[in-house]
Amino acid sequence: MNRKKHLIYLMGVLCFLWAPNPFLLSQTTLRYVGSSTVGNFIRDADPFYEPLNFELNTEPESAGGERAILDGQADLAGVANIPCVEALSKGVVSSLIGWDAIGVLVHADLPVKNLTIEQLRDIFSGKITNWKTLGGPDLPVRPFITGIESATHKVFRSLVLGEAAYQNCTEVSPDVDILEKIRTTPGAIGQLSYSFMGDEVSGVRLVSVNGQELSLTNTNYPLTRPLYLLWWPGRRDIAEFVEWVLSPEGQRLVMKRFIGVREGLFLQDAGTGSLVVYTNTFAVEDGGTFFYPHRPYEILSPEHELIMRVSNHLSPNDETPTRVKLPVGSYLIRPESNDPAGQLFFVSIESGKLTRLDVRSHKNGAEPASQPSTEHKEPGQIFYPVGDLRLRGETDFRGDYRRFRGRFRGRAGVNVLLSPALKLNMRLTTTTNPDDPNSPYANFTSGFNQVSIVLDQAALTWQAARPLRFLLGKFSLPFEASGIYSELVWDADVQVEGAAFSLDYANLGPMKKMKWTSGAFLMSSFQSGNTGFWLHAHQGYFEWAFRPDQTLALGSGFLFFQNIKNADVSALTFDANAGNAVYEKLNIAGGDTLFSRHFESDFWLHDNFISWQYAGLPRPLRVKAQWVGNFGATHDRDGYALGLSYGRLNEKGEWRIYYQFQNMGQESVFSPFVQDDFLAQTGYRAHVAGIAYALNAKTSLHLWGLFSKNTLHPEPRATRIRLDLNLKI
Structure with a gap:
């Protein structure tokens, strides 16, 4: 009897399992919230994709879909624009399904x-x-x-x-x-x-x-936008649905209403096009002239995978955004920004055409452009000429001493793009003393037959891989500058000769920039006999964007001048700014005298600065503090500076004012390679102030005064007034 009961029970279970069961055959229902445009596709897909049913709410549109997925009020969201960074940063998965x-x-x-x-x-x-x-x-x-x-x-x-x-x-x-x-x-x-x-x-x-x-089928139509699905990871059923959407079957359904994702995503065999991105600019001071190169940006795939980082300038004085060659397809552009959330811009690259994207006009909160205009590509550009000319009127006062000079400086060069990762920078400059690295100026009264042309820069830059970069040759000291007046430790007219590398990281959350630079340089202009003078230089630099309109920068550098102490430098062919050189009177046969000079200290300099920039005003405001110490000296080894500036000069009608106070001990810096603007190089207290006005983007006037007092000797105060006309080529 028990066996019969068990058999009947077993047959009942099997019948229950074999019979049509509404519970076992029911489909999972997904809650879709978001774009009504994407919702049209979801409605189309519902009868074709059997494993799932969809419950649609398109009333909140794209913005509501992003909120719903973040708040857990939706299983699947659709947006007809680039997804917000907040959702992506919290781990929401996005997938481009079409345009x-x-x-x-x-x-x-x-x-x-x-x-x-x-x-x-x-x-x-x-x-x-x-x-x-x-x-x-x-x-x-x-x-x-x-x-x-x-x-x-x-x-x-x-x-x-x-x-x-x-x-x-x-x-x-x-x-x-x-x-x-x-x-x-x-x-x-x-x-x-x-x-x-x-x-x-x-x-x-x-x-x-x-x-x-x-x-x-018309990819030239200018008003297009990307379509994305958003969901949280861990849902296998949703992942399988998205995989089906991207399959040939799903894409055929997409292309009944939209441009399919396969139409524009990295079609390697469809040729290449070019991209130029006009990003915001930043100020670089090169020998007293301000240049405004474009900021870097990143190129990402539609799935937000990094493809490359573009520096967007070939040298610090290159104001032309870099042209990048890319395979035909669609990309996202992420400019460098103070906002850790950043902003993404959608571009489409077409075969044989140049795409231009200007992100400078988009403020925080503005929607990104998704389809820049295109035009026929110009011939590939390899050579980028650069240069500038300065005309200067200068008056000096010190006690009864008076002097007026009319001077000029001309610099011309070329940046050569040898490959996307390899650049060559070359520049010539004027001078009346080819052996003096501090003075590329010539006096009008000297006559042009006294002017020499010398090689000012010749360097290779190799971007080995992000973030590693190498420099080799003769180039500007590759340190980040303190700003306001930056030549306390190193004269911007002096170029180093040797090799350097840098590790440059960007957009690390609130850390806008983190950079380490190291180099070894031969001071050939300071060579004496068989003695080799070397400079070993290192700097760490950090920028924090603690608010979208505020940036805090910190720089700490070390400069080790080798073989300086007690070295005889009397054979130099120029006066090495003798602020901390020691002169000795030597008696030789016949009663003649000879002045020799040497340096009594080692120079192991520690250069530190902190600066704060505020962009919430009509013009940028910058405040900085700087301290310099020489650990190789036993006295007068410290110097400091405090300064502020307001404004910039990158457009017609712009202006900039600034002021800085500095107090430099006699042994705080190595005088041969520091500024020669003041009438003293070390052992002085000084003020510098000026105002500059941009006549246009390439021409500016600069009126400035330098007021100094020697702290070593009871000399009269020294005053120097300058008026510069700067023209950038």
Whole structure:
């Protein structure tokens, strides 16, 4: 009996398992929140992808989708723009599934067939209010836009309006309702994702933009944006769905409404194009002239994987952004920024064309541009000429002493891009004494026949790998400068000769920059007999962006001058700025005398500075403090400086004012290679102040005064007034 019961029980279980069971056959339902554009694809996919069902909420649009995935209110989110950095930094996974085209629609009775980006900007910013302005009928322009939560609203503004705001526009939500508004409103124009448009749409008409018709095969159409799915890792069912979306079957479904991801992602066999990115600039002082090279940026894949980091300038005085050659495809651009969250920009590279992207006008919170304009590529550029000319009037006062000089300095060179990782920098400069490294100036009264041309720089730079860089040859001391007035320890006109390397890290969370530099240099201009004088230099430099508009920088450098103490340097062919040289009177046969000179101290210099820059004012404000100590000396071995500046000179009409106080002990620095602007090199207290004005981006006037008092001898105060005209070539 028990056996029969067991058999009946077993047969019942098997029947239960074999029979259709609604619980066992039920599908998992995913909560989708986000872009209505991506939602159109999810609706298309629902009947084709059997393992999952979808519950859609597209009312919050892209911004709401990002919030929902972060708050755990959605299993899957869709955004029709580049995902926010907050979501990605917290571990949310993103996957690019395709590109959407934003169409410009007008009422069917309007005869307008094409509009330029500039005309669209004027329409949606309220400047054009009647179609008669554009050759149409005498009819008011009635612009309709999607709701503020819609990615279409934001991306269209970024691509068309730039920094301008929507004006006199009517918001419509949900997005698809714009079709009815345009159809029933004479003179109407609006924006809408192409995914909402079908063959059954009547009463509205698409117009071309910049002469390009909207179609899913026209990659030149200028109003496109990326489409992403977002989800948390660990969900195998969602990962399998995304894998299916990216499969040939899923992409065929995507391409019914959008441009498929396979159309533009690293098509290696489709040729190459070029990219130039105009990033924000930063100030570099080179021999008293300010240059504004473009800041670095990173190129990422659509999956946010780093492809390369671009320095975006070939040398500190190179103000032209670097052209980069890339395979045809789509990329994300992340400029160097004070904001740790950063900002991403979408670009598309086309075969044989140059793509330009200007991110300088996008402030914090602005939407990134996703499709820069393209043009036919210019011939590959290898040589980048650089140069500058300075005309100076200078007056010196010290007691009864007076002197006026008219002087000039000319520098010209070329940066050669030998390969993406290898650069050659060469520069010539004027001088009246080729043996004096401190003075590239010539006096007008000397006559041009007294002017010599010497090799000022000749160096190879090899970017071996991120972040490692090597320098070899004759070049500027590769230290980060303290700013304001930076020549307390090293004269910017003096070039080092030797080899150096640097490790340069960027965007490490709140650490904007971290750099270590080391080098060994032969001081050939200081050579005496068979004695070799060497400089070993090292510097650590750190920048913290503790707020988007504030940066704190800290630099600590070591300069070890080898074989200096007690060395006889009387054979030098120039006066080595004898601030801490010792002169001796020697008696020789016949009663003649000879002055010899040497240095009584070693020079093991420790140069430290801290600076704070604030960008929240109309012009940048910078404050700095600097301390220098010579551990190789026994007395007068310390020096310090305090300074501030306000302004910059990179555009016409800009100006900069500055002031700095410094007190330098006699042995605090090595006088032959420090500044020669003051009428003393060491053992002095001094003030320097000036104002500069940019006549245009390449020309500036600089009026400055240097006031010093010798602390070693009871000499009268010294004053030097200069007026410089600087022209950058």
